[in-house]
Amino acid sequence: MRDPSPWTPRFAAPPGTLCERLARAIAEDIDSGRLRRGARLPAHRRLAIALATSVVTVGRAYDLLERRGLVRGEHGRGTFVIGVATTPLASRLMDKVIRPEGVADLSLNLPPTMIPPEAFAEAVAALARDGRLPDPSRYPPCAGWPDLRAAAGAWIAAHRPSAPAEGVLLVNGAQQGIVVSLALAAEPGRPVITEAVTYPGALAAAALLGRPVVGVALDGEGMLPEALEGALTRHPGALIYLVPVLQNPTGATMGLGRRLALLDVARRHGVEVVEDDAYALLDEAAPETLYSLDPERVWYVNSFTKPLGSMLRMGVVVPPSGREAAAIRAIQGTTWTAAPLAAAVLGQWLGDGTAERVVRGLRAEAASRIAIARAIFPGLCPQGYRGLHLWLPLDEPRAERLARRAAAAGIIVTPPLAPVVDSDLAMGVRICLGSLPRESLARTLLVLRGLVEDEGECAAVV
Known part of the structure; x- marks a missing residue:
């Protein structure tokens, strides 16, 4: 027989769907230390009965937690806590950062959206007319x-x-x-x-x-x-x-x-x-x-x-x-x-002229995002820098730990080993500035800054 779960089932307070509120309740208890690394979560059906909800809702909540790096499901054994506690700053801001799909993604080096999808259809229509x-x-x-x-x-x-x-x-x-x-x-x-x-x-x-x-x-x-x-x-x-x-x-x-x-x-x-x-x-x-x-x-x-x-x-x-x-x-x-x-x-x-307008707008948008990043990570963003990604040099254990803790806070950074050819010569974490809406970028970077400070890397970023 499996060991019982130490967790007392509950939903977090509104707002949010039931699966989001369940995931938030578990995340809060992981963050507070009530649920420690290695703790087993209740089985899907048992938790659904305890909360008078559906197995589907429980499954979606567990999936959300797994995408955030807080839990891991093991076939035949159950679902276990693997995440670590976030900083107080991360805890205060987490609900504001997390998008409906569950993560704030800073991992992809994409430009901000400068052309709406319908512009492609309009261009095709113009080609057809002519x-x-x-x-x-x-x-x-x-x-x-x-x-x-x-x-x-x-x-x-x-x-x-x-x-x-x-x-x-x-x-x-x-x-x-x-x-x-x-x-x-x-x-x-x-x-x-x-x-x-x-x-x-x-x-x-x-x-x-x-x-x-x-x-x-x-x-x-x-x-x-x-x-x-x-x-x-x-x-x-x-x-x-x-x-x-x-x-x-x-x-x-x-x-x-x-x-x-x-x-x-x-x-x-x-x-x-x-x-x-x-x-x-x-x-x-x-x-x-x-x-x-x-x-x-x-x-x-x-x-x-x-x-x-x-x-x-x-x-x-x-x-x-x-x-x-x-x-x-x-x-x-x-x-x-x-x-x-x-x-x-x-x-x-x-x-x-669309391409010309877009490039001018992209440069202006990049400058705005760099200004946001410079206010939070000035050491990574010197004057004159024009890129849409930042590089935080860290050795491999700290880079991997920061990536895991960021995932626990709902922030995805580029997997530290993805760009690495020789980790003895260079290693770190890439932070991409283009994919999030600008209004949530500052909040997300603030959470990430709190995690970096917890790693004792203040000198690298200020």
Whole structure:
């Protein structure tokens, strides 16, 4: 027979649905210490009978608690408390932070919503009125329609003057551009050399392609040239993957001197570089692109999804001189071509001024969110910073503990190991500023600040 649960069944006071009130009552008792780690919760049916409610309500409450990292169900054994107590600050603000679905999600590096969903339908309607919808019986060229390629290159170059305006190939988001570039920038099986923490999507692409990943040391400007030198000596023929502007996850931006130094190392070792410039449109003061400094060696990748929203999975890749045919074959071999309807909508938005308005609005919105973050985490958000993610350096045990305690408070941060290549060189927690409504961002960051202070990391954030 199972040991009885120590918990006295109750609902928390309104407001909220029954399952929300039940989940809140259990969370309050975990927070107060009345329910300790390892305590068993009542079986679903027994609790439903005790509270005169349904088994479905109990199940939904337990699911809500599990998503918040407070409990875990074990098949055949029951549901057990695994969460830890939150800070008093977190306790006071938790109910204000938690959204109806149960979490405040700071884990995804998405831009704030700048285009409502109906704008996509309006763009399609405008294309239909003008007879410019793609022919459903034909594929566009693998690299995209020539006039749209030219328009996309010109638009990016207008906002990023050192970006290439010629030789642009359209792809289904920067992620496909990364896959194409990583596939072709070195012989099969050669490693990818990148910072010790980097964009998780690039790690996924490397794994798909069967390329090992080597992490090297970085500082406030990104990858260290001497660390790259050592890695290339140990791994000849590797390729280099870099996010030079607002590096994901650390937010570092390389100065011109660092860029030249890294390219010099690459040139001496005869290897190619993949430049992921997806965040550069947020930073009007970003230094010259790596591509402009060495177009014979650099694969340039940029994104329209970051500024224009996830409904528009469009990006560009510009291969080094002489590599266009191979890149087009790689696009053909993956998705044949960029999605025609999305490409047509992109052309509409580039032509009617929507893209221009959105980028101006996004920069203003980012500035507002950065100001909120700077007031709460000034040490993570220096003057002049323009990114929509923050990086809190922590060793692995503290990073994992902070992530668990944040989940217990209903806040999801990026899993600490997601961007990690070498945890001995860099480790921490990424905090994304774009996905929450602005009005709840400050409250959520305040709760997170309280949790960080409990970890004894005040010096890192103030």
